[in-house]
Amino acid sequence: METTTLIPTGPPATRPRRSPARLVRAAAWIALAVLLAALPLYIDTAWLKAGQYMMIGAVGAIGLTLLTGQAGQLSLAHAFFLLVGATAYTVLAGPTDEERVIGLGLDPGLALMGAVLISALVGLAFAPVAGRLRGIYLGVASLSLVFLGLYFGQSLDSLTGGTSTGRTPATFELFGFPFSNGGPEIEVLGVPIRQAERIWYLFLVLTAIAFVLARGAVRGRVGRSWRAVRDNEAAATAMGVGVARAKAGAFAVSSAFAGLAGVMTVLWFDILKPDESEYGTYGINVSIAFLAMVIIGGLGSVPGAVVGALIVNGLPQALTLFSGDLGWFGETGGGGLTPILVSSFIYGAAIVVVVLFEPGGLAAIGRRLTGLFRARPREITREETS
Amino acid sequence: MSAPTLREDLVELQVDSVTLAFGGLRALDDVSFTVEPGTVHALIGPNGAGKSSCFNVISGVYRATSGRVRFGDTELTGQRPHRLAKLGIGRAFQNTALSPHSTVLDNVMLGRHALTTGGFLSCGLRLPWTVRQERRHTERAVEICEFLGLGKVLHAPVAALSYGAAKRTDVARALAIEPTLLLLDEPAAGMNAVETAEMAATIRDLRDALGISILLVEHDMNLVMGIADRVTVLDFGKRIADGTPSEVQADPEVVKAYLGSGSEDA
Known part of the structure; x- marks a missing residue:
């Protein structure tokens, strides 16, 4: 397939970097994995739930940073695809014998994959619109999907269970092992591994898969074609990238991530309940929260999206858990400062600060920090060592 | 003055009576020329002569109103633009679209x-x-x-x-x-004299080392006359000259197009 090399061959080009920095990085990843795996043994259920909620945010934000940061398509439809994924899982895995709602009785593992696939296909269906609009126009057009979701969530109550009662999703099971309080009793170091712990590990694995996939894609051929389309469509075309296809692909991938986050949402709440207004679990506020995550984290950065999710989804949870101890929050609905309100102020301010002072977000700050520990700038090391 | 290492996989690019009209305006009017395998071919002309339009027709950005462009046996007119890379046509941009x-x-x-x-x-x-x-x-x-x-x-x-x-x-x-054919859109645009000379050397190296065909649109006459094997001159969408650099330079039509002429009959 390669044509003859007429350009003179230089010294062996790319070398596997077995530098100490690489080992340090590997060790850091292992340490993080061990820490996250050990956490359920040391923190209580409420904090585990908070952590799970951050992981939901992370999966969704990774999807959005691929679409908006890498492929340059602003989307406010993310919450809609969460709803699609959540509904698809509940319907696919739901019991077949219920009168009020439709269920297909699939294995929950299959239902999860099916829900991700359906979300991707729905995203693909929106691709013709996404391919024709850009920037803020696409943002506004995609926002319409959130309202569509609001309408269908309410009207298709045989699928969603309706706004008044919702419907309970099937317990997630993998090869017969339930992620609930049932099934075999497991105990590690005297800590029973029950629903909260099991879901923690499930979410941890799902988040890790999402992270690894996204990172690989960003660094490979697909990510390059996305960035090319984002930066200059004419150049992308001249290099053989089918622009419409690349855009549609990015939208489908992003929707699949959002769909997975939707499945996680429904497992987290243990109920699928469509919103009554545009402000809710699958509403505009959620779309904007995801956008906040990727902007704070740095558009296009996968680790940045994860850290952004820790901040945006984590703050309200953490503040709520601390509020009992702190005692300076008002009651919800009492007109005082609620944890959610305070965290909204904080991440709102964070966006302003990022946009004004570091448009690259936390990712750029992180790069600068790691740069301090690197002996020489990367661009000259190669030449000097060869 | 053809390339020393002529490759067998090279084919010629034929622009065959291409007309491109935007409404009543004819950006290109019955333009024909051939880029021979392994040569550096320059497309020149004053501002608004239709150089860029011609380039865009070849690279599939614009669709010709009539006429056709062929690359070897492959018809380029009507190909979807992103297919050109696969056919071995590379393109560099005037504004470095990186x-x-x-x-x-x-x-x-x-x-x-x-x-x-x-x-x-x-x-x-x-x-x-x-x-x-x-x-x-x-x-x-x-x-x-x-x-x-x-x-x-x-x-x-x-x-x-x-x-x-x-x-x-x-x-x-x-x-x-x-690529077997490289399209360069004003490679020296916005460059100073030193950079232009470097670019000229690079283009010559490319032709010599790779033996590929190069079609370039250029403003800088020194660059063109120094490196091109063949030159096509456009003016107001029409081809007014086609030949070696020295032939083209001596052509009265070309001199008129570039320097203007006092009399209307010339």
Whole structure:
């Protein structure tokens, strides 16, 4: 397939970097994995739930940073695809014998994959619109999907269970092992591994898969074609990238991530309940929260999206858990400062600060920090060592 | 003055009576010329002569109103533009259409898109064959960069490069598709005299080392006359001359188009 090399061959080009920095990085990843795996043994259920909620945010934000940061398509439809994924899982895995709602009785593992696939296909269906609009126009057009979701969530109550009662999703099971309080009793170091712990590990694995996939894609051929389309469509075309296809692909991938986050949402709440207004679990506020995550984290950065999710989804949870101890929050609905309100102020301010002072977000700050520990700038090391 | 290493896989590019009309305006009027395999062919003309339009017809951005463009046996008119890379036609841009925040190497690797395969899942999972493919093609991209004197800035973001280096990155990216025909849109635009001379040397090197055909649109007469094997001159959408640089320079029509003429009958 390669044509003859007429350009003179230089010294062996790319070398596997077995530098100490690489080992340090590997060790850091292992340490993080061990820490996250050990956490359920040391923190209580409420904090585990908070952590799970951050992981939901992370999966969704990774999807959005691929679409908006890498492929340059602003989307406010993310919450809609969460709803699609959540509904698809509940319907696919739901019991077949219920009168009020439709269920297909699939294995929950299959239902999860099916829900991700359906979300991707729905995203693909929106691709013709996404391919024709850009920037803020696409943002506004995609926002319409959130309202569509609001309408269908309410009207298709045989699928969603309706706004008044919702419907309970099937317990997630993998090869017969339930992620609930049932099934075999497991105990590690005297800590029973029950629903909260099991879901923690499930979410941890799902988040890790999402992270690894996204990172690989960003660094490979697909990510390059996305960035090319984002930066200059004419150049992308001249290099053989089918622009419409690349855009549609990015939208489908992003929707699949959002769909997975939707499945996680429904497992987290243990109920699928469509919103009554545009402000809710699958509403505009959620779309904007995801956008906040990727902007704070740095558009296009996968680790940045994860850290952004820790901040945006984590703050309200953490503040709520601390509020009992702190005692300076008002009651919800009492007109005082609620944890959610305070965290909204904080991440709102964070966006302003990022946009004004570091448009690259936390990712750029992180790069600068790691740069301090690197002996020489990367661009000259190669030449000097060869 | 043809290239020393003439490759067998080269084919000629034939522009055959191409007319491009925007409403009543004829940007190109019955233009024909042929880029012979392994030559440097320049397309010149005063501002608004239709050079860029002609370039855009060849690269599929515009669709010709009539006439056709053929690359060997392949009809280019009507091809979807992104297919051209696969046919071996590389293009460098006048305004260096690069990703400013990506590294030089990453930009050049984009040129390998049509030569590689792999979608989201195979890239995301880093399947062994995608990793091997990536490594192999990265090696080649590095070679191309080094050939163009970009070896020291491989991992620098394009935004940090000098203008000349960015231009060369753009050319490197076009070369990364392993073209048999390279389209250069004003390679010396906005360059100072030193950079222009460097670019001329690079283009000559490319032709000599790779033996590929090069079609360039250019303003800078010194550059064109120094490196082109053949020159086509356009004026007001019409071809007014076609020949070797010395023939074209002596052509009264060309002199008139560039310098203007006092009398109307000439």
